[in-house]
Amino acid sequence: MIFSSLSQSARYAALHPLFPRAFDYIRDTDLFNLAPGRYHLLGEDLIAIVEHAQGKTRAMAKLEAHRRYIDIQMVLDGSEEMGWKPLADCHNPVSEHSMEKDIRFFHDAAASWIAVPPDHFCIFFPEDAHAPLVGSGAIRKVIFKIAVNPAQP
Numbered sequence: 001m002i003f004s005s006l007s008q009s010a011r012y013a014a015l016h017p018l019f020p021r022a023f024d025y026i027r028d029t030d031l032f033n034l035a036p037g038r039y040h041l042l043g044e045d046l047i048a049i050v051e052h053a054q055g056k057t058r059a060m061a062k063l064e065a066h067r068r069y070i071d072i073q074m075v076l077d078g079s080e081e082m083g084w085k086p087l088a089d090c091h092n093p094v095s096e097h098s099m100e101k102d103i104r105f106f107h108d109a110a111a112s113w114i115a116v117p118p119d120h121f122c123i124f125f126p127e128d129a130h131a132p133l134v135g136s137g138a139i140r141k142v143i144f145k146i147a148v149n150p151a152q153p
Contacts, residue, residue, distance in 0.1 A: 001084050001130070002123040003114050006074070012123065018046050022072055022144040031142055045072060047151040049143040055080065055135030058113065063090060063106040063129040069145040073132055074121035079137035082109025082122050084129030089127050102140055 002012060008065060009023040025041060025048065039048040055078065065087045073082065085108060094105040110131050124130045124146060133139060 001125070003116070004121060006119045008119065009121075015036045015123075016070065016146060018042065018150055020148045021046055022048075022083060022145075022146060025144075026142070028030075032140070039058045043151070045147040047145040048143075049145065050139050051143065052138065053133055055137055055139050056081065056133055058110070058131075058134055058140075061110075061131035062094065063108055063110060063131045065090070065104050065106070065126065065128050066102045066124075067131045068102045068148060070072070070123040070126070070148060071130070072121055072144040072146065073116075073124065074142050074144075075116045075118050077118055078098075078137055078141075079135050080116045080132070080139045080141065081113045081134040082089065082116055083113050083134065084122075085109075085111040085127045085129045087127050092145075125145040 006026060013020040013023060020099040034050045036052050038048055038051050041048055061083055063083060090108045092104040094106040094107060106129055114122060
């Protein structure tokens with residue numbers, strides 16, 4: 001898991017061949033004028049999901065994990081906390097992994113919480129369980145789904 005500000009995103013570009021494209025998209029796009037929804041930037045390899053949602057409590061949030069995708073979750077507006085726990089330490093699954101949606105939820109409690117202000121992001125790798133959208137009030141964010149093994153670099 002990585003927590004950083006958009007101004008420091010260049011430090012992380014070398015970690016994955018599609019990270020530079022995601023960070024360029026953030027810098028080159030007026031994200032506030034995008035309607036909520038999914039935007040396929042590079043087929044199924046790079047997807048942006050714009051969300052406008054009401055925050056929920058820590059108790060309501062479920063840890064989730066993905067196998068096929070790395071998440072870059074960036075807060076645009078509002079105040080969000082994101083829970084985190086190593087996937088290896090999650091022992092109480094809600095259900096089996098959904099291959100179709102690439103997600104598995106857990107009843108386990110987060111090991112730590114990160115306050116993520118606007119223009120900051122968290123990168124969650126497949127070994128990171130995470131609980132997003134915790135906060136009070138409206139949260140506007142963009143989530144980039146980046147294929148662990150992209151067909152096109």
